[in-house]
Amino acid sequence: MGQDFLPISRADMEKRGWDRCDFVYVIGDAYVDHPSFGHAIISRVLENAGYRVGIISQPDWRCPESILALGEPRLAFLVTGGNMDSMVNHYTVSKRRRPSDAFTPGGVMGRRPDYATVVYCNLIRQSFPRKPVLIGGIEASLRRLAHYDYWSDSLKRSILLDSQADLLMYGMGERSVVQEADALAGGLDIKDITFVDGTVYRAQSLDQVYDCLMLPSYEALLSDRKRYAESFYTQYCNTDPFSAKRLAEPYGEGCFIVQNPPQKPLSTDEMDRVYALPYQRDAHPSYEAMGGVAAIGEVRFSLTSNRGCFGGCSFCALTFHQGRIVQVRSHDSIAAEAERMTREKDFKGYIHDVGGPTANFRHPSCQKQLEKGVCPQRQCLFPTPCKNLFVDHRDYLTLLRRLRAIPGVKKVFVRSGIRFDYLLCDKDDTFLRELVRHHVSGQLKVAPEHISDPVLSMMGKPPNSVYRRFLEKYRRLNQEMGKKQYVVPYLMSSHPGSTLKDAVALAEYLRDLGYMPEQVQDFYPTPSTISTAMYYTGLDPRTMKPVYVPTNPHEKAMQRALIQYRSPKNYALVKEALERAGREDLIGFGKECLIRPPAGPRPAVWTQPGTNPHAAAGRTRTSQGGKKKSRRP
Template sequence: MIQDFLPISKQDMERRGWEQCDFVYVIGDAYVDHSTFGHAIISRVLEDAGYKVGIISQPNWKNPASIQALGTPRLGFLVMGGNMDSMVNHYSVTKKRRKSDAFTPGGAMGKRPDYATTVYCNLIRQRYPHTPIIIGGIEASLRRLAHYDYWSDSLKRSILLDSQADLALYAMGEKSIVEVADALNSGIDIHDITFVNGTVYRTKSLDNVYDYQLLPSYEALLDDKRKYAESFYVQYCNTDPYIGKRLVEGYERQGFVVQNPAQEPLTQSEMDHIYGLPYQRTYHPSYEALGGVAAIEEVKFSLTSNRGCFGGCSFCALTFHQGRIMQTRSHESIVNEASQMIWDENFKGYIHDVGGPTANFRAPSCEKQLTKGVCPNKQCLFPTPCKNLKVDHKDYLSLLRKLRELPKVKKVFIRSGIRFDYLVADKDETFFRELVEHHVSGQLKVAPEHVADPVLEMMGKPGNHVYKKFLDKYKRLNEKMGKNQFVVPYLMSSHPGSTLQEAITLAEYLRDLGYMPEQVQDFYPTPSTISTAMYYTGLDPRTMKSVYVPTDPHEKAMQRALIQYRNPKNYMLVKEALEKADRQDLIGFEKHCLIRPAGAHKGGGYQGKKPIAGKATGGKGDKTGGKPTGKTGGKSTGKSAGKPTGKTTPEQKPAPKKGWAKAKPSKKVSVGRKPMKKSDTAPKK
């Protein structure tokens, strides 16, 4: 095996002595050969299986010839939109175009199209009408069946139909891609590859499909949002490889889309092998002159230790993509990677992260999951921890200790997030103690998301009393060790279930803490999450009960402004929100008031202390973006390191981004999507 980047040109192929690639991999990101990039993993896995893979990165979609750079592949094209959904990559939650793209050389925008997977596939079809096309990655995975698309505000068909691809791989795909490759290599027609787990295919007839559950047709979903909520929950309950059923979705003219059960989780030895493949651990050298690829900086000195998440947050798509069963690498595999990483000339002594979707999950939540699967209609941590939940940090703690002992390592941080409810459920305080002592430098980022229990219930998050318990313990341990460290909470506005009253409750909580977040995350409805289904239908798919959904941009602006009520730019929005919610008691000169009456002083009418000074410490990006983790999508992460800003509260500045603050108040305010009545389920013609 040649220890080098994979070919990106005919000249590269010639140097390897290749006349033809087995697969040509078309990707929406820059070519970064690192194990946190989905295209790097899949291409290296195929190479390890004996296949020749070439890379076409960010082709010019306006020029069909750009797709011909490596010639006709022997077995087929692979297509992936990028480590993020291309629409999340391009647009903020306010649907404004982002200014830079961390996955493109030099951060340039406009190097990939909207709905990149679909556009690339149609581009290929123009020049290669009969060559197999296989799609994968986060964009294909989360759009594999009919889905609500926030950017067009419509219910879209399966991406298989719009892209004209032959086969879709969902989830991580290492096992399924090799099975598909072997089938093609043995001479099986792409249209006959209907037997591979972790794939989705099209068929005109169900005569040869067995043991399946029929979902409502796409046309039925268009007519009745309630049916979409029901269909979505069936999909949600069938993401498990052990108990998940084969699902079929009908289309009036196109036949059927069939989703096979998920691929089985990787064993530890399989995961070790995949992460031990010869990645170059950086971007292709051709990008150097363009300024490099910024996304590598987030992960270059980080270590992936796990996959999957049994946390089950409603707004997270991990259940649909990586699944709820934890998969982990061995200590030896992780330490070996770290031992190579520390000799990089740019290594400064800091390992930025040891984790995955949730850092402190290192084993399945209970014994039965690896044989019987996860419970389809129960969660491990919500609303309270399951009685069968194993809470144990010993393995993770042991791993961190080994990494701390490596030469040249000054500090090991945890950036991918600590699940605080799992942490406080551990009766053994050893890990919590060492976390505070060794793995925090000023600030620890956690994600309570909100403080109002009605909203937390919709989010699938624990009640606020659990977060308070965590804060108390964190403060006690810091005081005991003589440390002055803070918690940085991720907070989210406008999630389904949040009225202006809940937004005000959050503002009052922040008032009592004595600080204002510099950045706030607004709920972003991305494909295939429970929260997005709520946003579209006004129903909680788990219970089919009506949910209040703030959809009006102006109300969302008010909810966001309430979290940053001390910002003078938000004064009119905050005042309008308080009046709208009949909370004029919070306008005045008393200590508990959020703002002063209009014109009370030159500064805009704000009550209380000044905002905390200092540099913003929150991570940027949406919940579906941020640091690449190999899952081709997932949580935004942000740093756990940083200097305290001199405030003595246990919490400090949170993260995410800009959005609604500039909206102007209007006289007429629509306050969200009302809960549906039975008569409201069908859209008006």
Template sequence: MNGGFLPVSRKEMKERGWDQVDFVYISGDAYVDHPSFGHAIITRLLESRGYRVGIIAQPDWKTPDSVTVFGEPRLGFLVSAGNMDSMVNHYSVSKKRRKTDAYTPGGVMGKRPDYACVVYGNLIRQTYKKTPVILGGIEASLRRMAHYDYWSDKLKRSLLLDSGADILSYGMGEHSIIEIAEALDAGIPVEEITYINGTVVKAKNLDSVYDAEILPSFEELKADRLTYARSFYTQYLNTDAFNGKRLVEPYSDYLYVVQNPPALPLTEIEMDDIYSLPYMRTYHPSYEALGGVPAISEIRFSLISNRGCFGGCSFCALTFHQGRIIQTRSHQSLLDEARQITKEKDFKGYIHDVGGPTANFRHPSCKKQLKYGVCKNRQCLFPAPCKNLNADHSDYVRLLKELRAIPKVKKVFIRSGIRFDYLLKEEDRTFLRELCEYHVSGQLKVAPEHVAAPVLSLMGKPEHKVYEQFTEEFYKMNKKIGKKQYLVPYLMSSHPGSTLKEAVELAEYCRDLGYMPEQVQDFYPTPSTLSTCMYYTGVDPRTMKPVYVPKSPHEKAMQRALIQYRNPELYDLVSEALHKAGRTDLIGFGPKCLIRPRKFADQKKNEREKNSSQKKKSIRNVHRKK
């Protein structure tokens, strides 16, 4: 096995003594050889099995020659939009173009196309008509079947069809990519590789498709949003590797999209093997002159300890992508990587995170899951924790202690988020004490998301009283150990189910807390989440009951402004929202009021502008005297 980065040019391929690569990996991200990047894991895994892989990162999609760097690969092209859906990467929730891209050298925006998988797939097909093309990554995973696309406000076909690809690998992809590679290497035509779990394929007929559930056709889904809601929920119930069914989505009498059951979760040994591959742990040196790749700073000194999430938040796509069964690395694997991190020249003694989708999930939520899978019609934590829930944090506590004991490690932080309702199910509060005493950097970010019961229920989040209990216990623990640390709650506006009434309730909570967030996250309808299905269809697909959906930009602006009611620039929006909600009792001078009456507010605004003007004038005079 060669050391160093994988080849990114024909010259580097030749330097390795190769005349041809087995696979060309095309990515919407810059080439960062670190296990937090999907392209690094898949390419290193293939390399470990003896395959020759070349990487084309961020090709110029306007130039067909950009995908011919290595010539035709022996086995196929692998295509990914990158670590993010390309549309989320490019646009804010208000559909405004973002100014920077953390996954591009120098943070430059515009180095990947919109709908990157579709564009890259068709770009390949312009030159290589028959070469196998396999899609992977989160964009492909979450768009594998018919899906609502927020940016075009349309129901779109499976990405497999629009991209011209042959196979779509969904989920994290380690199992399926090796099976695909071995099948291609054995000479099996790509159109016959239809049987691999964790993949989506095309079929001209269903003669060889067995044990499948037939979903409504794409035409039926387009014609009726309620039909789409039912179809989506069927997909949602079949995301488990142990009990998920094969699903078929018809597009015509001679075209079907077949989703095979999910791939099995990785074992601890498999996870350890994945993270012990010879990553360079940084971006390709060719990016140095451009300023490097900003995203590396977020993960360079962090450890991924788990995958999967049984939290069940409706607005999160992890159920679709990583599944609900927790997969973990061994302590030894994590300690080895931590020691490797301490040897890096810029390491200052701080491990920034030890976690994953949810940091304090270190084992499956109950014992039966690795034999029977997760419950189809029940969540582990919602609406209340299951009686079979195993909330033991002892393994995580032990891991954190071992990491703290490594020479050169000053502090180990937990930043990837904890599930507070899960924490509260541990009876002795050992983890809470460890968390407060050793792993908080003054502020702990948590995600209650909202306070209103109707919204929390649709979000799949615990009742607000659970968060209040956690808040009380957090501050009590900090007082006990003699520390002053604070909670920073993440709050979301405009989620399905939130009317102005619920938005006002959230604003009152911020008032009582004495907290005004600098930034508020509007609900973002990303592909293949329960919440996005609610947004598109107007019903909760779990119950088929109608759901109020705030869609107009103006109403969304009002809901967001209510949470930031102290900002004088948002006065008009807050005032309008309070009038529309019938809550003018919150306009006045009382301690519970959110804003002052207009005349007084204008007077205060004029005073601020006058003071600001005088301050600027004073500064100019000082400069003149100098």
């Protein structure tokens, strides 16, 4: 078992006495050996299974020699674009180039190509045309079948075709990658490895494919967006490892992309073994001179307690990647990692997070899931909580109490998402009380996303009344405990279904709240989400009913500006939005107004509309003559 970073050079291989690697793993991120990074988990799982793995991090795709750094592997190349889709990593929702890359040493942008998985695979094919190439990670996982690509505004083929790879692993991949490795080591040809759950492969015919559900052809999808909406929903209903059918997508004569059902969820024991592997919990030391890797700072002192999410938000790709069945680590496993963490030199006593996609999910949503899977066409929490929903925070609460008691731990925070509608289903408020008392760092981040019920319905989120009930309960508990802790809501503009009228309603809500978010997420159409299918087709795949979609960049800018209506730089956009929505009544000097008129007489005393009453006193000033003058924001 290795007790150091895996080889990144021939010199590293020689120190281990290796003449060659079994697998060469080409990754789009810097090499960080921490279990929050997919390449770290996959490489350590393979090492634990007895295979030699070397890492080529961010090769120069303009130089074919860069892929030769570790020589030809004995079995195969593995390729991943990184912890993020390379296009999301590179571009904002307005398609502007991001200034830095947290997954690259020194934050330098441009060290990986656009569509990194495709480019790396084609680079490998130049030097090793017959060596098996296996792709995985979030970029490959969410592009495994025909998908809408926002950056090119086109419907792209399966990434398996454009990359020229032999096999695609989707989802988390621990089980499937070891099965594939064992099959290759046993002498099977890569073309014959078609039986592994959680994989996608090419076939010339379907003669040997059984129990297969046929999707529309790629050509049919190009000609009819309604067919794409139908195809996408078929895929969505076949993401459960217990009930999913095998899917086939035709690409012209003699070419099919076949998706096997997802791999089964890991048991708690299996999860524990994955997280007990000998990670170095840091970026490779060769990056120190370059300024280090910023992304490790976000997770170095955080603990993963679960994976999977039954929340089912329309804009989230978790259903297609981790699945809806929650898998958890044991308390012993998490506590052991926390104890190791306390011995790290930079640890200051604060565990930054204990969670996962949703922190307060520590078990499947109902008892039947580990035998029969989730309901294909019914969500656990939306539009209302299922009557079979199992609601219990006691396990998570016991875990947090144990972590708080570890010597050297001063505070344990919960910063990953809390699903507040699930929390409100719990008749026992002990967890919420302890969350407020012990685990909030001044601000609790939650994700209502919007306040308009029609928009929330498109998002797969609960009605606004549920969020208001949570806010009131949270406020009451803080008041009872004498704490001044606030809720920071994540809000999203321009989601399918959101009109200017809905955006104005959200601005009015923020006015009444006396709050302006520092950051706003404009809806980002990333591959393999229900919301992206809405964006591309104008249809809700769940009902096939038309959906209003704000696609015009100027309208999207107006919707975003309304959420931050107090910012002077947004004045013109907010004014135009209010005029287009027929809400000129919100332009004026009254307390209900969002902005002031552009010109004309002003009252002697003016208080900024929507100002937080606790801060209102600072919005006026007195001149030397003793008269109050308005202070423009």
